[in-house]
Amino acid sequence: MTTATPPDFENLEQLRQYLLGYAECRDWQQFHSPKNLVMALSVEASELLELFQWLTPEQSHKLPQNTRCAVQQEMADVFMYLVRLADVLEVDLLQACREKAALNETRYPADKVRGSAKKYTEYE
Numbered sequence: 001m002t003t004a005t006p007p008d009f010e011n012l013e014q015l016r017q018y019l020l021g022y023a024e025c026r027d028w029q030q031f032h033s034p035k036n037l038v039m040a041l042s043v044e045a046s047e048l049l050e051l052f053q054w055l056t057p058e059q060s061h062k063l064p065q066n067t068r069c070a071v072q073q074e075m076a077d078v079f080m081y082l083v084r085l086a087d088v089l090e091v092d093l094l095q096a097c098r099e100k101a102a103l104n105e106t107r108y109p110a111d112k113v114r115g116s117a118k119k120y121t122e123y124e
Contacts, residue, residue: 012083012094015080015083016084016086016087019080019083019084019087020087032084033088034085034089037084037088038085040081041081041082041085044077048074048077051067051074052071107120
C-alpha cells in the first residue's frame with residue numbers, strides 16, 4: 001500500500017466535493033443510497049463508541065495517544081459519511097445546524113436548564 005498525500009480541503013464544500021470525486025472515481029455512487037450511507041454512519045459511530053465503552057468519565061478525558069488517534073480516525077469516518085449523506089440528500093448541513101441550534105435555544109433556555117441533563121419534554 002502506498003502513502004498518499006492528504007487532500008487539502010479547507011471547508012465543508014471542499015470536503016463535499018472531495019468525497020463526491022472519491023466516490024465517482026471508484027464508481028461507488030451506486031452504493032451510496034441514503035439507506036446505505038446511514039447504515040455505514042451508524043457502524044462508524046458504533047466503532048467510535050466502542051473506544052469509550054468501558055472507560056470512566058475521567059479516563060474518557062485523558063485518552064492515551066494511541067486511543068486518541070483511533071478516536072480521531074473514527075470521528076473523521078463519522079463526519080465524512082454524514083457529509084456524503086447530506087450531499088446525496090441535498091441537505092445544507094450548516095443551514096440545518098443553524099435551524100436546529102435556533103430550535104434548541106427555544107427548547108433549552110439557559111435560565112431554565114442550567115446544570116440539568118433533563119430532556120426538554122421534562123420541563124414545564
